[in-house]
Amino acid sequence: MDNLTEAVARIRAGDAAAFQQVVDATSARLVRLAARMLGNVVDAEDVVQEAYVKAYRSLTTGEFDGRANVSTWLYRIVTNQAIDAMRGRARRPKPTDTADESTSDLASAEEKMALAELSDWMSELPPDQRAALVLKAVEGMTSPEIAEVLQCSEGAVEQRLVRARAALRKRSEGQ
Numbered sequence: 001m002d003n004l005t006e007a008v009a010r011i012r013a014g015d016a017a018a019f020q021q022v023v024d025a026t027s028a029r030l031v032r033l034a035a036r037m038l039g040n041v042v043d044a045e046d047v048v049q050e051a052y053v054k055a056y057r058s059l060t061t062g063e064f065d066g067r068a069n070v071s072t073w074l075y076r077i078v079t080n081q082a083i084d085a086m087r088g089r090a091r092r093p094k095p096t097d098t099a100d101e102s103t104s105d106l107a108s109a110e111e112k113m114a115l116a117e118l119s120d121w122m123s124e125l126p127p128d129q130r131a132a133l134v135l136k137a138v139e140g141m142t143s144p145e146i147a148e149v150l151q152c153s154e155g156a157v158e159q160r161l162v163r164a165r166a167a168l169r170k171r172s173e174g175q
Helices: 003-012 016-038 041-061 070-091 109-123 127-138 143-150 154-173
Strands: none
Touching: 003 016, 003 041, 003 070, 016 041, 016 070, 016 127, 041 070, 070 127, 070 143, 109 127, 109 154, 127 143, 127 154, 143 154
16 A cells, blocks of 8 residues: 555545645645646646645545545546636636746746747647646656546547647647
């Protein structure tokens, strides 16, 4: 039994303090995932915070039955929260200042511009395609793992990846 599984067992048994162990073990990866999907760290941290609230509630109420891998289950919650945030953002007007605070440490202006451009391109993808692409390219997940996180078939994952890559390729050729 790994540390996450042990922590979850303790939480389900009533040890609320064990949730900090889950947060410590997963927060960096989950914030990175959400940031790649949303395009900035501030929104990503908000999404991960909301995801942890949902996860804790599910653990303490018995909704999480332990059949899924804990990491995969958390990825699913964060991915769904990020998709919801993207859909909510699509309904609001876009801010005119698109500078991303997370890129302030980059060495050069070219790197900042390249990351901003990539973020713009990614933001144009439908949420399900962006999620699949980030889980594959950034998180290094396999198609079966992505299918579990996104709760779809492996064929649907492959289709989303093909469409996302085609859209990005078309965009890069048009530049």
